[in-house]
Amino acid sequence: MSDSTVKLHYDIDAEDFTTAGEASSGVKKTLTRLGVNPELIKRISIAMYEAEINAVIHANGGFADVEITPEMVKVVISDNGPGIPCVEDAMKPGWSTASNLVREMGFGAGMGLPNMKRYTDEMCVESEVGVGTKITLIVYLNR
Amino acid sequence: MSDYFHSIVLEEELCKGCTNCIKKCPTDAIRVQSGKARIMKERCIDCGECVRTCPYKAKVAVTDPLEKMADFKYTIALPAPTLYLQYDISKFGRDKIMTALKMIGFDYVYEVARGAEIVTKASNIYLDKNKETRPMISSACPAIVRLIQVRFPSLIPQIMPIKSPMEVSADNARREFCEKNPGVTPDEIGVFFISPCAAKMTSVRNPIEVSKSAVNGVFSIKSLYFKLLKQMGKIKEPLNILQAGFSGVRWATIGGEAKGIESDNILYVDGVQNVIKILEQLEDDKLTDVDFIEAAACPGGCLGGPLTVENMYVARTRNFRFKSMLPKLLNEVSDVELENTEFERAPEHIDVTTLDEDITKAMQKLRNMDELYKMLPALDCGACGAPTCRALSEDIVRGKAKLTDCVFVLKDRVRNLAKEMMELEGMLPPTLDNKAEGR
Numbered sequence: 001m002s003d004s005t006v007k008l009h010y011d012i013d014a015e016d017f018t019t020a021g022e023a024s025s026g027v028k029k030t031l032t033r034l035g036v037n038p039e040l041i042k043r044i045s046i047a048m049y050e051a052e053i054n055a056v057i058h059a060n061g062g063f064a065d066v067e068i069t070p071e072m073v074k075v076v077i078s079d080n081g082p083g084i085p086c087v088e089d090a091m092k093p094g095w096s097t098a099s100n101l102v103r104e105m106g107f108g109a110g111m112g113l114p115n116m117k118r119y120t121d122e123m124c125v126e127s128e129v130g131v132g133t134k135i136t137l138i139v140y141l142n143r
Numbered sequence: 144m145s146d147y148f149h150s151i152v153l154e155e156e157l158c159k160g161c162t163n164c165i166k167k168c169p170t171d172a173i174r175v176q177s178g179k180a181r182i183m184k185e186r187c188i189d190c191g192e193c194v195r196t197c198p199y200k201a202k203v204a205v206t207d208p209l210e211k212m213a214d215f216k217y218t219i220a221l222p223a224p225t226l227y228l229q230y231d232i233s234k235f236g237r238d239k240i241m242t243a244l245k246m247i248g249f250d251y252v253y254e255v256a257r258g259a260e261i262v263t264k265a266s267n268i269y270l271d272k273n274k275e276t277r278p279m280i281s282s283a284c285p286a287i288v289r290l291i292q293v294r295f296p297s298l299i300p301q302i303m304p305i306k307s308p309m310e311v312s313a314d315n316a317r318r319e320f321c322e323k324n325p326g327v328t329p330d331e332i333g334v335f336f337i338s339p340c341a342a343k344m345t346s347v348r349n350p351i352e353v354s355k356s357a358v359n360g361v362f363s364i365k366s367l368y369f370k371l372l373k374q375m376g377k378i379k380e381p382l383n384i385l386q387a388g389f390s391g392v393r394w395a396t397i398g399g400e401a402k403g404i405e406s407d408n409i410l411y412v413d414g415v416q417n418v419i420k421i422l423e424q425l426e427d428d429k430l431t432d433v434d435f436i437e438a439a440a441c442p443g444g445c446l447g448g449p450l451t452v453e454n455m456y457v458a459r460t461r462n463f464r465f466k467s468m469l470p471k472l473l474n475e476v477s478d479v480e481l482e483n484t485e486f487e488r489a490p491e492h493i494d495v496t497t498l499d500e501d502i503t504k505a506m507q508k509l510r511n512m513d514e515l516y517k518m519l520p521a522l523d524c525g526a527c528g529a530p531t532c533r534a535l536s537e538d539i540v541r542g543k544a545k546l547t548d549c550v551f552v553l554k555d556r557v558r559n560l561a562k563e564m565m566e567l568e569g570m571l572p573p574t575l576d577n578k579a580e581g582r
Contacts, residue, residue, distance in 0.1 A: 006510065021427065030509065032496045033509055034509065035496075035502060042426065
């Protein structure tokens, strides 16, 4: 591992809303220790939280891999879930496939992917139906 | 930062070096070093948790001595609403307390409850004019404002930029007294806050929202409790000098401030650990449908403050009784009273978490911290003097502690060393004594 990279790995547990958010809050603590600007930390942790919750709601959990360098924070949330049939649709605010049960719990408003885009500098969604989804979120630290 | 004043201090000779306070501190600001629980000044928010927790009364809140009144030609008392709840209100009503304050030497008494009513009006005006940022967080509890500065810097823009009732009261009291007594200049007047709160003392010495506090000194409710009680027994006809209604008086209890906000979407939370949970949610951009959050570090609100006398549940019951006794306001808030109620400056981020200014070095320290943490037992026993194993690993990379401060690590090292010595002993050639025995 190079001296100027911090790598973090988290398992995102399935179907447990009470622990969802643990990965993003762990990343938040780490970034605080590294002296990253609070406003950037907020953007990263909100975007990551959205991705984490998505993995819980839609995909029975997954993994979060985070790479921090002095230049940027890269978050990759991957799952082996059902995949997104049309990424373009999913990027539209309000578009959601969440079940009624999930909506009753206050999630599934269709703002997940749009919010991730809003709070990050770069976002990439790779998804294949029946295989899984990989969301990459990047926030630059020196812009 | 080293000259920063804190009202919470350690009475060294009383401290036994136990770990009660380090465990309760919400900002991990206390370490037991050389057998004494030392406070890290830059982290302390003066919430008073350690004062409440310490079984040996070694953590104390410093306030001003009453003699300080003698430094001024004229003196004004600013009683916090919590003062009214310290006495049996059927015998010692608010008018008697106000009268007794004058009897012990104050020239003028201005109710902080009135200042609170002014703050409520100013807050409602602010919320009406500024609709983008939600929720706004009350700035009335100085420990919570400092908690945000230390632990939740991204929430600083959400701190309500309206001065505390104490500051607003001090400004208005001074103005009123000068108006009523022509010839008196503002600097001849000493304004003293009568406080349930340790953090208020700190915010007078190191104000957050103003460059210089309008308050000259802080007396604890405890220090005046008996003095006032003695005077109240003598009162036949109490003076009629009340200014505040229930909407100001109820600020003593949690929710008292939030209920004055013109919105149904209010949230109030008390106890510093509960507040932290809510602030964490805010940090994640949740609760954006809430307009206003009242957060108090003390359980129950100000009436649970460390400088009070009465049990906070008993005090709260008295607050309920005020509700039926009082109108919401005795006087409408005027434009003059609302002058200069906004913050003079924004609270700053107080960074106590960054491991190193240089992010590359910080990353190296972070990795070292993780390596160290793996060597620790994860029991969070506190025997090393740090509240958790994680905190010890951080102290070590900051150069403030060493790995053998952990008794478990030390025990292992000693055991291994002992084993090695036994092994080496077995390899030693026979000594003269052995020869003698073997003869």
